[in-house]
Amino acid sequence: xxxxxxxxxxxxxxxxxxxxxxxxxxxxxxxxxxxxxxxxxxxxxxxxxxxxxxxxxxxxxxxxxxxxxxxxxxxxxxxxxxxxxxxxxxxxxxxxxxxxxxxxxxxxxxxxxxxxxxxxxxxxxxxxxxxxxxxxxxxxxxxxxxxxxxxxxxxxxxxxxxxxxxxxxxxxxxxxxxxxxxxxxxxxxxxxxxxxx
Numbered sequence: 001x002x003x004x005x006x007x008x009x010x011x012x013x014x015x016x017x018x019x020x021x022x023x024x025x026x027x028x029x030x031x032x033x034x035x036x037x038x039x040x041x042x043x044x045x046x047x048x049x050x051x052x053x054x055x056x057x058x059x060x061x062x063x064x065x066x067x068x069x070x071x072x073x074x075x076x077x078x079x080x081x082x083x084x085x086x087x088x089x090x091x092x093x094x095x096x097x098x099x100x101x102x103x104x105x106x107x108x109x110x111x112x113x114x115x116x117x118x119x120x121x122x123x124x125x126x127x128x129x130x131x132x133x134x135x136x137x138x139x140x141x142x143x144x145x146x147x148x149x150x151x152x153x154x155x156x157x158x159x160x161x162x163x164x165x166x167x168x169x170x171x172x173x174x175x176x177x178x179x180x181x182x183x184x185x186x187x188x189x190x191x192x193x194x195x196x197x
Contacts, residue, residue, distance in 0.1 A: 002089045005060045007032065007173050008076055010094040010117040012151075013066045021137040022069060022150040024166070025093040025117075028135070029064055031170040038062065046082055047075040055177045061085065072117040073124030080125070090130040091176050092121055093169065097146055099136025101158055102165045106133045106172060106185045131181065135169050 009029030017023050033040055038051040040062070051062045061083055065075035080090070094117055099105060109129045112119035122128045138158075140149035154162055172188040 001058055003059065004083065004085055005058060005089045005177055006063060006080065006083070006085045006091070007060060008063050008065070008090060008092045010069060010072050010092060011064065012068050017151070019153040020151050021095050021154060024095045024135045024137065026064055027166050028093045028169045028173065029062055031166050032173055033062060035170065035174070040064065043079070046078040048079060050079065055174060058177050060177055069117045071120055073120035073122070076121050077124040087125050087127050087130040091173060092118065092130060092132045093173065094118060094132065094134060095137045095150060096134035097137055097139050097150065099134055101136050101138040102161065103136035104133060104169055104172060104188050106176070106181070106188055107131065108181055131176065133169060133172055135165065
């Protein structure tokens with residue numbers, strides 16, 4: 001068991017971004033905070049909001065960068081240095097346009113997959129050897145710029161089931177804290193029945 005693990009939710013600060021596809025990582029972290037009964041507090045020196053808690057015997061931190069998505073890694077690096085957390089004990093939660101809406105993919109390491117937030121974290125930590133949970137938000141329609149697409153709110157049809165997607169992602173994060181990662185991947189990296197969410 002690691003001395004301390006870290007769950008990072010990626011997103012953009014500010015009310016105008018709150019309901020956008022790009023902020024689903026923030027939503028998952030907010031759900032974990034609610035469940036665990038911990039409280040996020042602003043940490044100006046690390047440019048983010050943080051909370052500490054314990055699940056069973058596992059101590060953990062939760063962190064949300066306030067640097068905006070493309071500079072997420074700056075804040076994450078500051079927090080990991082301050083708290084002496086190794087990349088192997090980090091889980092980054094973010095959106096992914098390459099996954100159908102509502103599908104989850106947990107990986108122990110990998111590329112940024114074109115995600116600017118992940119790219120920033122990789123660059124600042126100097127490694128891609130950290131866990132990441134990607135939450136599918138679907139591909140933009142033909143001809144629409146991906147950057148514009150992820151900064152839009154979820155349409156009504158998806159909004160109706162978004163709560164259950166966020167809850168399942170939070171389940172995955174909580175399992176990651178205490179369970180062996182291959183077991184967690186086999187549990188959550190499944191396609192929904194008949195491709196439906």
